Every structure is written in C-alpha cells, then in structure tokens.
Amino acid sequence: MKKRELISLFLIICLALSLLSGCQSHVNAPAVTGEEASGETGSGRAAETARLVDTLKLAGGTDWGMPSPYLHVARGPGQAKMRLVFASLLEKDETGDVPWLAESWSFEGNDYSFTLFEGLSFQDGEPLTTEDVAFTIDYFRQYPPVTNTLGVGESFIIESYSIVDDYTITITVKEADADTLSNLGSFVILPKHIWENVEDPYTYNVPDCLVGSGAYMCTGYEGATGSYEFTAFDGWVNGQQAAQRILFVPVSDELLAFENGEIDIASMPADLKDKYMNDPEIGFVEKADDMGYKMLINFEKLPEFLDISLRQGVYAALDRQSIVDNVFRGMGSVGSAGYVPESSLFYNEDVVKYDYDPELAKEALGDKGFEISLLTDDSADGISIAEIVKNGLEAAGMEVTVMAVDSAGRDDRVNKGDYDFAIVGNGGWGNNPPSYMRTLFSDKSKYLSTSPASMGPRGYSNEEMTALAEGQLKETDFEKRKEMFKELELLVSEEIPLIVLANQSSYSIYRQDYYDGWMKTYAYQQAEQNRLSYMVR
Amino acid sequence: MKRICLIALALMLLVLLFAWGVLFYPMDAELPSGGSLEAPSAEHWLGTDNLGIDIFAQISKGFFHSLSIGLATALAAFLIGGVLGVAAGYAGGKTDVLVEFLINLFLSVPQLPIMIVAGAFFGQSSLNIICIIAAFSWAPIAKQVRARTMSLRRSGYLVLARSYGGGLWYLFKTHMSRDIMPLLAISSLAVTGRAIVQESSLAFLGLSDPLAKSWGLMIARCTAFKGIYFTNFWTWWLLPPVLSLVLSTLLLRLLTRALESYWLEKE
Numbered sequence: 001m002k003k004r005e006l007i008s009l010f011l012i013i014c015l016a017l018s019l020l021s022g023c024q025s026h027v028n029a030p031a032v033t034g035e036e037a038s039g040e041t042g043s044g045r046a047a048e049t050a051r052l053v054d055t056l057k058l059a060g061g062t063d064w065g066m067p068s069p070y071l072h073v074a075r076g077p078g079q080a081k082m083r084l085v086f087a088s089l090l091e092k093d094e095t096g097d098v099p100w101l102a103e104s105w106s107f108e109g110n111d112y113s114f115t116l117f118e119g120l121s122f123q124d125g126e127p128l129t130t131e132d133v134a135f136t137i138d139y140f141r142q143y144p145p146v147t148n149t150l151g152v153g154e155s156f157i158i159e160s161y162s163i164v165d166d167y168t169i170t171i172t173v174k175e176a177d178a179d180t181l182s183n184l185g186s187f188v189i190l191p192k193h194i195w196e197n198v199e200d201p202y203t204y205n206v207p208d209c210l211v212g213s214g215a216y217m218c219t220g221y222e223g224a225t226g227s228y229e230f231t232a233f234d235g236w237v238n239g240q241q242a243a244q245r246i247l248f249v250p251v252s253d254e255l256l257a258f259e260n261g262e263i264d265i266a267s268m269p270a271d272l273k274d275k276y277m278n279d280p281e282i283g284f285v286e287k288a289d290d291m292g293y294k295m296l297i298n299f300e301k302l303p304e305f306l307d308i309s310l311r312q313g314v315y316a317a318l319d320r321q322s323i324v325d326n327v328f329r330g331m332g333s334v335g336s337a338g339y340v341p342e343s344s345l346f347y348n349e350d351v352v353k354y355d356y357d358p359e360l361a362k363e364a365l366g367d368k369g370f371e372i373s374l375l376t377d378d379s380a381d382g383i384s385i386a387e388i389v390k391n392g393l394e395a396a397g398m399e400v401t402v403m404a405v406d407s408a409g410r411d412d413r414v415n416k417g418d419y420d421f422a423i424v425g426n427g428g429w430g431n432n433p434p435s436y437m438r439t440l441f442s443d444k445s446k447y448l449s450t451s452p453a454s455m456g457p458r459g460y461s462n463e464e465m466t467a468l469a470e471g472q473l474k475e476t477d478f479e480k481r482k483e484m485f486k487e488l489e490l491l492v493s494e495e496i497p498l499i500v501l502a503n504q505s506s507y508s509i510y511r512q513d514y515y516d517g518w519m520k521t522y523a524y525q526q527a528e529q530n531r532l533s534y535m536v537r
Numbered sequence: 538m539k540r541i542c543l544i545a546l547a548l549m550l551l552v553l554l555f556a557w558g559v560l561f562y563p564m565d566a567e568l569p570s571g572g573s574l575e576a577p578s579a580e581h582w583l584g585t586d587n588l589g590i591d592i593f594a595q596i597s598k599g600f601f602h603s604l605s606i607g608l609a610t611a612l613a614a615f616l617i618g619g620v621l622g623v624a625a626g627y628a629g630g631k632t633d634v635l636v637e638f639l640i641n642l643f644l645s646v647p648q649l650p651i652m653i654v655a656g657a658f659f660g661q662s663s664l665n666i667i668c669i670i671a672a673f674s675w676a677p678i679a680k681q682v683r684a685r686t687m688s689l690r691r692s693g694y695l696v697l698a699r700s701y702g703g704g705l706w707y708l709f710k711t712h713m714s715r716d717i718m719p720l721l722a723i724s725s726l727a728v729t730g731r732a733i734v735q736e737s738s739l740a741f742l743g744l745s746d747p748l749a750k751s752w753g754l755m756i757a758r759c760t761a762f763k764g765i766y767f768t769n770f771w772t773w774w775l776l777p778p779v780l781s782l783v784l785s786t787l788l789l790r791l792l793t794r795a796l797e798s799y800w801l802e803k804e
Contacts, residue, residue: 253766254763255763255764255766255767259767267763268764269763269767271764271767271768272764272767272768275767322569322588325573326569326573326587326589327587327588329573329587376747378743378747380757380758380761380762383748384587384588384758386747386748387588387748388588390748391567391568402746402747402748403660403661403747404661404743404747
C-alpha cells in the first residue's frame with residue numbers, strides 16, 4: 001500500500017473512532033427492559049398495566065445529571081428524576097405522609113418501625129427486603145448521597161436499626177424530632193446486591209447504577225441534550241403508574257412546544273395569563289411564591305459587611321419591586337426580609353420591612369469605595385435581576401461587575417465560597433413547613449449539602465439564630481413550632497444574614513382532556529417534580 | 538467609484554444616526570427610563586425592553602460596541618496578517634514554512650467551536666472577544682499578503698533596489714506598500730463586518746460581558762423571554778437589533794466588494 005493510501009486509511013480510522021467516542025456520550029442506561037423485569041418478578045402484573053396515557057412529555061434540554069442517588073444535580077429537577085427511579089419508604093400527598101415502599105409505619109420514642117409491601121422488587125427483578133433498607137442506611141452513613149435527609153458524620157440521625165423480618169425494620173434515631181419521620185421516609189433504597197461491591201459511588205456510572213426501586217425505570221439518558229426517558233416498571237406493587245413512558249425532550253421554546261403538542265405541561269408566561277385562563281381545555285397548577293431569589297454576601301471575603309448598617313444600605317439600594325414588576329411581569333412578591341414568603345402559613349407579618357431608599361443607600365455605602373463582583377446564573381431572569389441589583393448598588397456608590405455562569409457553575413462557586421455577592425434562585429420557598437430555615441440559618445446545618453436550600457450566609461455566625469433554627473425541630477406541637485419559625489424570621493429580618501430579593505409565582509398549564517393528574521403535595525408545589533403526579537390516584 | 542460613494546454615504550448615515558442616538562437622544566442605554574415593554578412612541582422611538590430600558594438607546598450604543606470590537610479586531614488582524622504575510626513572502630525559507638504552517642493551521646480548524654471554548658475558558662469580557670476573533674481573522678489576510686509579496690519580490694525594480702542595499706522597511710515603504718496596503722485595507726474591512734457578526738454570535742451564546750449593550754445579547758435576552766412569540770413585544774424588541782445587524786454587515790460587505798472591484802479595475 002502506498003504511503004498516501006496508508007495516511008488516508010489512518011485518517012478514516014481516526015474519524016470513525018472519534019465518531020464512536022462521540023456516540024458514547026449517549027448513555028442508554030437501563031439495565032433491563034420492562035418486559036425482562038416483569039418476567040423475572042413473575043407477579044403477573046404486566047397484564048394489569050392499563051395506563052391512563054401512553055406517554056407524558058415534558059420540556060427537557062438541561063442536563064440534570066444521571067438519575068442515580070450519587071450523580072444527579074442537587075436541584076429539584078435532578079432530584080425528582082432520581083426519585084422516579086429510586087423509591088423511598090414513604091411519599092407525601094396533599095395532606096400528609098402516605099405509603100410508598102412501606103405499607104405501614106409506627107413510632108415510639110426514638111424507635112421508628114416500617115413494614116414493607118410484600119412482593120417488592122428492584123428493577124432487575126431481585127427482591128427488595130429490609131436487608132436492602134439496612135444496607136442503604138449503612139452505605140449512606142459511609143457515602144452520603146447528593147440528596148441526603150439522614151445527615152452526615154456526627155449529625156447522622158440514625159443510631160442503629162434492627163431487622164425484624166424480611167418486611168419489617170425498626171430504626172432507632174439519636175433524637176426524635178418533628179422532621180424525623182419525614183427524613184426517614186425520604187431516603188431512597190439502593191439494591192444491596194449491586195452497591196455492596198461499589199467502593200466509589202461518586203464515579204459509579206455504569207448502567208447498574210440506575211437499577212432502582214422506584215415506579216419508573218430510566219430507559220434513556222443523554223446528558224448533552226438533556227433528554228430522559230422513563231418507562232413504567234411492571235414489577236411495582238404500590239398502585240399503578242399513570243403513563244407508560246415519561247419523556248423529557250429538548251425544546252427550543254417551551255410554550256411553542258406546548259402549543260404544538262410536543263410537550264404536555266409547560267410553565268405559563270405571565271403575559272399570557274388571560275389567553276390561557278379563558279381556555280376551558282387548559283388546566284392549571286398554581287405555584288404561589290415558590291421560586292425565590294436571594295443575594296448572598298460572602299462575609300469571609302467582605303468582612304466589612306458584618307456591619308449591619310451596610311447590609312441595611314444594600315436593602316435600601318435595591319428596587320426589589322421592579323424585579324417583581326419587570327422580571328416576573330407582576331407574578332410574585334417582594335421578598336420578605338424574614339425569608340419565608342408572604343403567602344406561607346408560617347409567614348410572620350411583623351418582620352422588618354426594608355423600603356427602596358436610594359438616598360439612605362448612598363449614605364450607608366456611598367463613601368466606602370466598594371468594588372465587588374456579582375455572581376449570577378446565565379438565565380434570562382438571573383441576568384435581568386443582576387442588572388437591577390447592579391444598577392441599584394452602583395447608584396449607591398458601589399462598583400459592581402456582573403459575572404454570569406451556568407446554574408451548575410454558579411452553585412459550585414457558591415458552595416466553594418468563590419464569590420463576593422451571589423444571586424441564587426431556587427424553587428421550594430413555599431415548602432410547608434419551611435424546613436430550609438434550619439439549613440440556611442443554623443451555623444450547625446448550613447452547607448452540609450450542596451443544595452441551594454443549604455446555601456446560607458458564609459462567614460456569618462449567630463448563636464441565637466442557630467438555637468432557634470435547630471430548636472424548632474425538637475418542637476412537635478404544630479402551633480408552638482410555627483411560633484418558633486416566626487421568631488426566627490423576625491430575627492433574620494433584623495440581622496440580615498442575607499438579602500431576600502423576590503419571590504416568583506407561576507402556573508403550570510396542561511391539557512385537561514389528555515392528562516389531569518398533576519398534583520401538589522402539602523410540602524411541595526412543583527407538580528412536575530412530584531412522583532404522585534405520575535401515578536393513577 | 539460612484540457605487541463606493543453611495544455605499545459609504547449610506548454607512549455614514551447609519552453611523553450618524555447611531556451617533557446621534559448615543560450623544561443627543563435623551564434616553565439612557567443602561568438605566569430604565571420607562572415602563573416594562575412599552576410599545577414604540579414619540580418618547581421611546583423603538584419602545585422599551587422588559588426592564589424598561591430604551592431600545593433605540595441600546596441599539597445605538599450596541600452599534601458602537603459592535604463597531605469598536607470589529608475595528609479593534611480588524612486592526613489586530615491587519616497588523617498580524619500584514620507583518621507575517623510580508624515577512625513570509627519576502628524572507629522565504631524557514632520563516633515562510635513556519636508562517637505558511639500557521640496560516641494553514643488557523644484556516645483549517647473549525648472556528649466557531651474553538652471560539653466558544655476559548656470564550657468560555659477565558660471569561661466574559663470584550664477584550665477577550667477581540668483577542669479570540671482576531672486570532673481567527675489574521676490568517677486569510679496573511680495568506681493574500683504573502684502571495685502578493687512573493688510576486689512583488691521577483692519584480693525587476695525590487696530586485697534592483699535590493700541589490701543597491703535597500704532594507705526590508707525601506708523596500709516596503711518605497712516600493713511594496715503601494716501594492717500591498719490596498720489589499721490589506723480591503724481585507725481588514727471585510728474582517729470588520731465578519732467580526733461584528735461573530736461578536737454577536739458569541740454574545741448570543743452568553744460568552745461576552747453579560748450586561749454589555751450588544752446586539753447579540755439583546756437578541757439573546759429577547760428570545761429567552763417566555764412566550765415572546767405569542768405577544769407583539771418581539772416586533773420592537775427583537776426586530777431592531779436583527780435589522781441593525783443585517784444592515785450594517787450588509788453595507789460593510791458591499792463596500793468591501795465595491796472597493797475590491799475598483800482596485801482590480803485600477804490595476
């Protein structure tokens with residue numbers, strides 16, 4: 001063969017190899033298909049699989065990570081996808097806790113007993129027993145997952161467990177409190193037969209890592225395009241899945257895709273409220289004040305701001321009403337300085353209110369010569385809010401440079417403390433109870449996870465705030481606990497450990513005649529992220 | 538020549554319009570001056586964006602932002618391409634081999650993906666954008682200049698001047714610049730137009746200063762607005778930056794073409 005032909009052949013092989021390596025970014029992850037799994041369980045439920053709809057399609061396009069407990073992104077959409085594949089002991093509905101893997105439960109003192117449904121199996125057909133629950137507790141103690149309700153190190157909430165039989169396990173916690181049942185009911189169960197051999201779960205991304213215990217199997221994941229496919233697991237015993245498949249498809253414009261029937265649920269732009277409100281075919285899920293934006297000050301880098309008059313000056317510099325009017329187009333409210341939004345049952349009306357007062361801001365900040373960078377995410381809303389904040393702070397005499405990075409990059413930098421000021425937006429502000437108050441404002445609990453609900457004030461410490469944030473957990477009387485939250489809000493509004501910018505209300509819209517099962521739990525308003533939205537009820 | 542004058546006049550009118558927008562138009566391009574998404578009116582010629590900032594003021598400022606990036610890029614490409622092209626064409630030998638290798642390297646790599654990666658890596662600033670675009674703009678200029686210099690080098694008057702001991706700078710200034718400078722100038726003008734589009738593309742992709750008043754960024758912010766196509770906001774928020782971008786790059790391109798034809802005819 002001539003030299004030139006050899007070179008051509010070499011180039012062709014290189015091209016083919018590069019194409020093949022490109023294909024590897026598509027992870028067709030599932031270990032088994034639905035048919036294989038149901039065949040192995042032999043429960044005969046495949047015959048009963050009458051779904052309400054064949055497919056539910058939602059807007060994808062963002063990579064929320066592989067839906068494994070160790071690889072998903074620490075935000076609601078990433079967590080929700082993982083929780084479709086992996087089941088926990090309990091689930092939440094509109095009013096309280098309901099059975100999920102556990103059929104029943106009881107507690108006395110520090111002992112919590114859970115009895116599993118009979119006939120449970122993992123998605124590869126292996127039976128799911130209390131051995132797996134016990135294994136998961138030990139494994140999570142050693143390797144905390146991304147979404148962690150059990151705590152880490154010294155603060156791991158479980159003291160011990162005892163396996164009564166294949167179906168019943170008693171878990172003893174170090175100290176029972178108001179959230180213990182919810183925390184024990186929320187951690188997802190791993191298959192022991194797979195994970196017992198995994199020594200580094202944080203990099204374990206082979207298809208086995210997606211063999212879950214949940215109602216849906218992950219049958220397709222492509223990070224580059226943000227595409228996910230979930231297929232109903234026929235071996236699931238607790239009720240019936242509403243859809244045979246759930247697809248997250250990349251779309252360029254969510255609303256256009258909804259109008260064209262490419263997706264079945266979308267968020268409604270504020271300017272089109274009248275158009276959709278008057279359409280009898282359209283159903284709504286209202287998410288009042290659920291999205292919220294806060295601004296963190298990194299006191300480690302800017303200790304001058306530990307002087308409260310400067311933080312009051314920052315509040316005075318910000319025209320937060322214009323965030324509501326211009327960015328949210330009127331759908332939302334100015335953030336309460338106590339953090340919990342106005343529409344919450346736990347809102348304290350007596351929190352300190354900070355008005356937009358450019359003159360006061362100038363007095364407080366004007367002659368200090370502050371030059372800061374403002375970190376935000378690169379979404380349209382994130383940048384618009386940053387622009388309003390920058391305008392306000394610059395009018396007060398500060399110099400502000402805005403840095404916009406993608407949401408995951410922003411979260412990473414916030415968790416590492418690599419910022420001066422940072423704007424963080426996340427959902428779940430309407431959670432009930434507002435358990436994020438502890439993870440944000442307690443010196444003992446903030447930054448124990450990478451979730452935005454743990455991104456509290458860095459370099460700021462307050463004993464009274466920590467005592468209240470931790471203390472509310474111990475209070476099991478609802479009214480008294482509510483009062484403690486309100487007291488904490490008042491303190492937060494007075495001390496200003498962070499700046500609360502604004503809350504955004506939104507609506508999800510869907511076609512009622514196609515599928516009407518979208519729901520909110522008593523604790524979480526994002527219908528698209530609730531597992532019960534995908535079940536026949 | 539008449540065509541050149543007409544196009545240059547149109548371009549000048551555009552510059553004057555936007556210069557007036559920056560210097561005398563009463564609305565600010567950075568701060569809100571009206572309500573959110575106000576339709577065009579006598580007060581706000583092209584309406585306002587979602588934050589209430591005047592669109593015409595932003596377009597005007599965006600023109601000079603884009604044009605300054607285009608001109609700075611063209612200047613960098615002019616200098617790098619000119620120096621390397623003349624050096625390679627005149628010196629020959631190893632210098633020529635090295636420069637030719639660099640030219641081919643920069644001509645063969647896919648530009649946009651590398652620009653995106655470089656933009657993401659070096660961070661969001663106008664200076665970085667200029668450097669990145671310039672890095673991919675000098676090679677075509679150097680290639681043409683090199684070829685021209687090589688043909689000139691063999692011409693009798695240059696051989697004679699060299700034999701009398703003329704140095705490179707003297708030879709360039711006295712004998713070569715007359716042939717090379719028009720070529721360099723026209724090629725650089727073409728770079729200006731391309732750089733404006735490339736800057737808008739990078740800004741659209743979020744790789745420029747996130748709050749810069751750039752046309753690409755205006756287009757990105759508008760298209761990211763939820764439900765924009767079901768409202769009429771796009772008519773005054775999206776169309777002006779798109780039309781400005783098309784018009785200015787078209788005029789620059791037409792001017793380049795006309796100058797090229799004129800120069801060839803003259804030769």
